[in-house]
Amino acid sequence: MDRLIPAAATATAMAAAARRGQRLRAIAVGILTALLLAFGAKLLVDVVSNAAGRSALGRQDYAGAQSWFENNLSLNWFTPWLAHYNTGVALYYQQNWKGAETQFEKALPLAPDDKKCTVAMNLSWTLEAKGDSLKQIGDTPHAALAWGQAKDVAKRAKCDNSQQPRKKSESRDRDKGSQAQQKASTNSRLQSKIKQAGAQQQANEQQDESSQTPSQKLDQLTKGNQAGQRQEQRNRDNEDSSPARNKGDQSW
Numbered sequence: 001m002d003r004l005i006p007a008a009a010t011a012t013a014m015a016a017a018a019r020r021g022q023r024l025r026a027i028a029v030g031i032l033t034a035l036l037l038a039f040g041a042k043l044l045v046d047v048v049s050n051a052a053g054r055s056a057l058g059r060q061d062y063a064g065a066q067s068w069f070e071n072n073l074s075l076n077w078f079t080p081w082l083a084h085y086n087t088g089v090a091l092y093y094q095q096n097w098k099g100a101e102t103q104f105e106k107a108l109p110l111a112p113d114d115k116k117c118t119v120a121m122n123l124s125w126t127l128e129a130k131g132d133s134l135k136q137i138g139d140t141p142h143a144a145l146a147w148g149q150a151k152d153v154a155k156r157a158k159c160d161n162s163q164q165p166r167k168k169s170e171s172r173d174r175d176k177g178s179q180a181q182q183k184a185s186t187n188s189r190l191q192s193k194i195k196q197a198g199a200q201q202q203a204n205e206q207q208d209e210s211s212q213t214p215s216q217k218l219d220q221l222t223k224g225n226q227a228g229q230r231q232e233q234r235n236r237d238n239e240d241s242s243p244a245r246n247k248g249d250q251s252w
Contacts, residue, residue: 066090081110097130120157124150144197151190159183
């Protein structure tokens with residue numbers, strides 16, 4: 001025979017279950033509220049830091065701008081590409097080419113499609129500026145390498161004519177015109193620099209060669225001939241000791 005549960009006991013159990021349900025709901029609401037507050041606070045920090053960084057850029061306080069923008073690099077769920085991009089801009093104006101290059105490279109895959117050209121062109125200009133700095137200290141070969149990298153980035157950038165030119169009061173030399181115009185002018189400028197670097201390198205080599213004395217030229221020629229003879233002897237030795245030669249030049 002089944003045991004019947006008194007009505008009073010059932011009511012007590014139901015009341016306890018209701019209290020547990022209320023506590024669980026209260027905990028869930030508390031967690032949700034905390035998450036919303038955290039998201040709201042983070043959003044506020046991002047907005048304030050971005051605005052303060054842009055203001056610092058306007059005052060040419062590039063180190064201060066970098067500090068503000070770097071506040072948005074961690075736990076940025078909203079515009080992670082923008083934090084890297086703006087930090088790269090601040091580093092660019094401090095002539096920290098490597099730092100700017102790193103930030104733009106991080107921003108590029110995160111940027112929305114309509115912003116990828118902007119990020120790519122800034123990366124290209126950073127590499128170009130790096131090459132310009134190397135050229136100034138006489139390191140033409142590495143300058144040409146940086147310009148080549150800049151040209152490759154600009155070439156692969158997906159830019160079009162949809163972007164309208166900036167207002168005259170807001171534009172700089174390198175960001176005038178549409179995206180396609182920026183890309184074309186950048187490619188043309190870089191190609192000219194690479195060509196000039198190649199011509200200068202060739203002239204330097206010819207000058208070094210012409211400045212050698214007859215004895216230096218003879219010594220260089222002798223060393224070249226000796227190196228060639230040593231390489232030829234090594235080739236013969238390798239052929240004599242090769243398995244194919246020892247086995248009658250069998251082929252598989």
